[in-house]
Amino acid sequence: MEFDFKTIEEKWQKVWKDDLTYKSAVDPSRPKYYCLEMFPYPSGRIHMGHVRNYTIGDVIARYKTMQGYNVLHPMGFDAFGQPAENAAIKNQSDPEEWTLKCVDWMKKEMLRMGFSYDWDREVSTCLPDYYKWNQWIFLKMMEKGLAYKKASYVNWCPSCATTLANEEVIQGGCWRCHTTVVEKELEQWYLKITAYSDRLLDDLGSLKNWPQAVLTMQKNWLGKSYGVEIYFKLENGQLLRVFTTRPDTIFGATYVVLAPEHACVKELVRGKPQEKEVLDFIEEVSQESRMERVAGDVKKKGCFTGAFAINPVNSEKISIWLADYVLMEYGTGAIMAVPTHDQRDFLFAKEHGLPMRIVIQSQAAGYQSPEDLSEAYEGEGVLVNSGGFDGLPNEEAKQRIASWMEEGLIGKSCVHWRLRDWLISRQRYWGTPIPVIYCDKCGVVGVPYEDLPVRLPKNVEISGEGGSPLAKVREFVETKCPKCKKPARRETDTMATFIDSSWYFLRFCSPGAGTEPFDKAEAKYWMPVDQYIGGIEHAVLHLLYSRFFTKFLSDIGLVGFNEPFDKLLTQGMVLKDGEVMSKSRGNIVDPDGIIKDYGADTLRLFILFAAPPEAELDWNDKGIDGAWRFLSRVWRLVSALPAHDRSALPEEHTEGLRVVMEKMHETIKKVTQDMEGGFKFNTAISGIIELVNELYKLSPQEQKYQAAVEAIETAVLLLAPFVPHLCEEMWQMLGRKESVFRSRWPKYDEKYLFKKDVEYVIQVNGKVRSKIIVDIHAVQDDIKKAALADIKTREWIAGAIPKKVIVVMNKLVSIVV
RNA sequence: GCCGGGAUGAUGAAAUUGGCAAACAUAACGGACUUAAAAUCCGUCGGCCGCAAGGCCUUGAGGGUUCAAGUCCCUCUCCCGGCACCA
Numbered sequence: 001m002e003f004d005f006k007t008i009e010e011k012w013q014k015v016w017k018d019d020l021t022y023k024s025a026v027d028p029s030r031p032k033y034y035c036l037e038m039f040p041y042p043s044g045r046i047h048m049g050h051v052r053n054y055t056i057g058d059v060i061a062r063y064k065t066m067q068g069y070n071v072l073h074p075m076g077f078d079a080f081g082q083p084a085e086n087a088a089i090k091n092q093s094d095p096e097e098w099t100l101k102c103v104d105w106m107k108k109e110m111l112r113m114g115f116s117y118d119w120d121r122e123v124s125t126c127l128p129d130y131y132k133w134n135q136w137i138f139l140k141m142m143e144k145g146l147a148y149k150k151a152s153y154v155n156w157c158p159s160c161a162t163t164l165a166n167e168e169v170i171q172g173g174c175w176r177c178h179t180t181v182v183e184k185e186l187e188q189w190y191l192k193i194t195a196y197s198d199r200l201l202d203d204l205g206s207l208k209n210w211p212q213a214v215l216t217m218q219k220n221w222l223g224k225s226y227g228v229e230i231y232f233k234l235e236n237g238q239l240l241r242v243f244t245t246r247p248d249t250i251f252g253a254t255y256v257v258l259a260p261e262h263a264c265v266k267e268l269v270r271g272k273p274q275e276k277e278v279l280d281f282i283e284e285v286s287q288e289s290r291m292e293r294v295a296g297d298v299k300k301k302g303c304f305t306g307a308f309a310i311n312p313v314n315s316e317k318i319s320i321w322l323a324d325y326v327l328m329e330y331g332t333g334a335i336m337a338v339p340t341h342d343q344r345d346f347l348f349a350k351e352h353g354l355p356m357r358i359v360i361q362s363q364a365a366g367y368q369s370p371e372d373l374s375e376a377y378e379g380e381g382v383l384v385n386s387g388g389f390d391g392l393p394n395e396e397a398k399q400r401i402a403s404w405m406e407e408g409l410i411g412k413s414c415v416h417w418r419l420r421d422w423l424i425s426r427q428r429y430w431g432t433p434i435p436v437i438y439c440d441k442c443g444v445v446g447v448p449y450e451d452l453p454v455r456l457p458k459n460v461e462i463s464g465e466g467g468s469p470l471a472k473v474r475e476f477v478e479t480k481c482p483k484c485k486k487p488a489r490r491e492t493d494t495m496a497t498f499i500d501s502s503w504y505f506l507r508f509c510s511p512g513a514g515t516e517p518f519d520k521a522e523a524k525y526w527m528p529v530d531q532y533i534g535g536i537e538h539a540v541l542h543l544l545y546s547r548f549f550t551k552f553l554s555d556i557g558l559v560g561f562n563e564p565f566d567k568l569l570t571q572g573m574v575l576k577d578g579e580v581m582s583k584s585r586g587n588i589v590d591p592d593g594i595i596k597d598y599g600a601d602t603l604r605l606f607i608l609f610a611a612p613p614e615a616e617l618d619w620n621d622k623g624i625d626g627a628w629r630f631l632s633r634v635w636r637l638v639s640a641l642p643a644h645d646r647s648a649l650p651e652e653h654t655e656g657l658r659v660v661m662e663k664m665h666e667t668i669k670k671v672t673q674d675m676e677g678g679f680k681f682n683t684a685i686s687g688i689i690e691l692v693n694e695l696y697k698l699s700p701q702e703q704k705y706q707a708a709v710e711a712i713e714t715a716v717l718l719l720a721p722f723v724p725h726l727c728e729e730m731w732q733m734l735g736r737k738e739s740v741f742r743s744r745w746p747k748y749d750e751k752y753l754f755k756k757d758v759e760y761v762i763q764v765n766g767k768v769r770s771k772i773i774v775d776i777h778a779v780q781d782d783i784k785k786a787a788l789a790d791i792k793t794r795e796w797i798a799g800a801i802p803k804k805v806i807v808v809m810n811k812l813v814s815i816v817v
Numbered sequence: 818g819c820c821g822g823g824a825u826g827a828u829g830a831a832a833u834u835g836g837c838a839a840a841c842a843u844a845a846c847g848g849a850c851u852u853a854a855a856a857u858c859c860g861u862c863g864g865c866c867g868c869a870a871g872g873c874c875u876u877g878a879g880g881g882u883u884c885a886a887g888u889c890c891c892u893c894u895c896c897c898g899g900c901a902c903c904a
Binding site: 690 | 818819820821822828829830831832833836837840841842843844856857858883884885897898899900901902903904
């Protein structure tokens, strides 16, 4: 007899909807638990990655509910973004209509998976009701000087025809379409995330329940490095600031290199014979893609400026060069070159025949003069050729030279970050309009709060070419200056969609809030998110931006905490035959088909059982049969019971039932520990399988006795978070009137776990040789005696006198002879 | 190059954190039921030797610490991920 999953799943999905089973509300009398999964982009269809992500979250939410927590488990849609525009170009569709249709389809699929969302809290970021608050927060940032416009070299994706933030450039390509990113000089809007560098780094230490990998990635991304800015004098008397993390090698600087974009280059070369060559070089470098420019160990391209600088520590006159490997964005865009102790400088010096001088000596490395070096020596050593610092270990010299330079006003200790400000303006239609107006008289003016939202106009022509689509909409662009009321123009760029997801978890706390982005009291109750679940691909995108937003909102008094996500679980990818599922590989397993053939419960169980949540999961068609078989076994157990009144069941005691009771309490303990100790769903499920297997060892008669039924009910309760529909059905068959999710998680009784005897393993010289059963109350000496008295053990000892006998209580005896 | 994470049966994986390696599941094989198949149930299932009792070996490789190592330490190989001419 098999269960009719289709009827059962539809039945319970309707009950949950009608009974508002998952509706959540503030209740100060109960501990809260905010369980959140990263909301999806509404592509229209869910894939296995979604199924896994949301199933994990669903199990946690349901488990915590059964533990008595007041659980908030919301879902929404990250609905702005390019695919809607691309669809608009392709099918002449309206992006909003298209997106909302996709939201609808996707929501239906989520409902079919039986996820326990409080749908009353649903948000879609593309609705004015939501993006109004993006604009609101943007204006607040503008007030604090944290949103600003500047001209700079930006990352440009030629295929998406828009700018990208640094975080959106993955290995030189666009995060969305992988097209090679080029540089472009543009005036764009930025958020000053760098104002939060220190806090973003320091607070990583408080994220005790985040995966190490994510913490490390963020730390590297922030890229704090300590060094010194050294002032080199130019011929015209101006100072050139050079950043280095190796002040200990300053006496080895034999030339200086500037980034081609460096501000002082043009003045330096003016009128010099090298001028034309330099300008050509700058032009050449500007043509290179970022990818080419930073690619590996290609030749170090560069050219001489004809100018010189004075090294302030020894007044040496050294040449100034340009090179493509020096980047304007990092440090000061100017470096001192120490070819003997920096590999890049070494290659450049070899290429262009520049002088070298050794300033760090190491016995181990064994070189005497620069000619002995085949590559730069970057290791530890003792200073030489370094004025008064000779003989100092270089680590110590770093400190000493830095302070010496500060005293002599020729340098200054400083910190540089890899993190850049967040470029947020996009030349696209389907995003939040940046709420700014340009007035010839008043300049850049923020849209007044009372005028929000600045709505996205409808019927905009989208071609994917020719700049911001909004710029072509006259009724949108032409407006009045809020200050002087004269005609003015609106900003036509829209915001990066990562803004939308940087605070949505707060909106879920009070999705209808109308005077502020969210209700402070509700947020105070629910936040921070207790458990956040999503893919690791957002390690330095969404997860960094959200931390930044939270800190800003804390600074303006909207929230009282600094970190949005207490615990983070990054689920592994779902693979097929060891490869990522993708359209181009044609190896996609569609959740829809699996739900049709097996039902949502079986799919959920399989995906949770096949691997721990953090690990990659290789999809296996056969594995799902196993999940199905197990659920059928449980189902048969429950169906075989007469519709009953539990008190009327015979209360018999058999050896089998005694074993089952023991197993039941053991299982409750094991499953609870697996859930508490990091959501080890796979082993939790294997525990439940073992309990069911134990029940199957009973005779059909025994299975109907009270103790067995208690164990069956326990199995249903333990299984409920994983397999919600079927467990609701079985719970009802067991005569229960209320939802299984209004029942409490079972508790185990120590008295059943207490054993009279303990089995001890006996090792002789480190090998297991025998086993003995000893009374639980036996003391060390008794156990030792019993072990030495054991016949098999005595054979192995063969009359020798034990040198050492170690007794590990409740485990083993180790004898050394 | 730097940083992080890995490597256990045919397969996905377990192993109370130093205490009987391979729980649970999948696949495979054998058996029961069946006219037959499916489903279901029972059994075998890391390798080698042995009729058996049993023994020896085994967690990427090598070494070490320990009564005891998949787990700790050192060296190395390979795989995955992030960053990368970051001064």
